[in-house]
Amino acid sequence: MSLRSLGVELHCRCIQTESRPIGRHIEKVELIPANSHCEETEIIATLKKDGQEVCLDPEAPWVKKVIQRIMANKKR
Amino acid sequence: MSLRSLGVELHCRCIQTESRPIGRHIEKVELIPANSHCEETEIIATLKKDGQEVCLDPEAPWVKKVIQRIMANKKR
Numbered sequence: 001m002s003l004r005s006l007g008v009e010l011h012c013r014c015i016q017t018e019s020r021p022i023g024r025h026i027e028k029v030e031l032i033p034a035n036s037h038c039e040e041t042e043i044i045a046t047l048k049k050d051g052q053e054v055c056l057d058p059e060a061p062w063v064k065k066v067i068q069r070i071m072a073n074k075k076r
Numbered sequence: 077m078s079l080r081s082l083g084v085e086l087h088c089r090c091i092q093t094e095s096r097p098i099g100r101h102i103e104k105v106e107l108i109p110a111n112s113h114c115e116e117t118e119i120i121a122t123l124k125k126d127g128q129e130v131c132l133d134p135e136a137p138w139v140k141k142v143i144q145r146i147m148a149n150k151k152r
Contacts, residue, residue, distance in 0.1 A: 029107040033146045041149040058147055070109045071134055071143060073117040 012038035014055035018045075023066040025049060029056075031067075043067075088114035090131035094121075099142040101125060105132075107143075119143075 013032070025047050032042040043056040043063060056063045089108070101123050108118040119132040119139060132139045 026109070027111075028109070031105045031107065031143065031146045033102070033104070034149055035103070041146050058149060064147060067107065067143065067147060070107045070117050071140060073110055073134060 010037050012040060012042060013044065014040075014042050017055045017057040017060070019057075019060075021062040021066075022047070022054065023062065023069070026066065027051075029067065029070065086113050088116060088118060089120065090116075090118050093131045093133040093136070095133075095136075097138040097142075098123070098130065099138065099145070102142065103127075105143065105146065 022045070026045045027048040028046050030042075030044040030046075032038070032044070034041050041058045043058050045054050045056050046052070047054060056066075058064075098121070102121045103124040104122050106120040106122075108114070108120070110117050117134045119134050121130050121132050122128070123130060132142075134140075
């Protein structure tokens with residue numbers, strides 16, 4: 001049995017990130033800190049409409065604002 | 077078939093939040109913005125050790141710092 005078959009990720013999950021500001025369409029956001037399998041922080045947003053998972057760029061100003069807005073509990 | 081049986085949450089997921097600063101033990105963090113089912117932002121951390129899910133207080137200074145550190149891609 002491999003680690004992968006146990007659902008353990010051994011690499012980065014994001015290949016490309018969404019460039020359009022889709023903050024209003026986000027249902028939830030997953031933040032995955034850098035770890036031994038991926039040296040970059042990964043941000044994966046789940047969309048309200050269809051539950052699609054989209055990777056976001058932690059460096060993008062609009063992404064930082066979305067996270068800040070969620071943390072501040074501000075309505076979208 | 078109820079919405080709940082489809083995995084749709086109709087209420088807040090967090091009952092209580094972790095008060096101890098457990099930043100170093102976090103594998104990933106889920107941010108759930110306020111929505112029609114829960115008027116508060118919810119933060120659910122998954123622990124490295126056992127995959128346990130723990131709710132964090134979005135207002136707690138140490139929680140804000142953990143999120144900032146992840147966004148800045150700083151090693152723990």
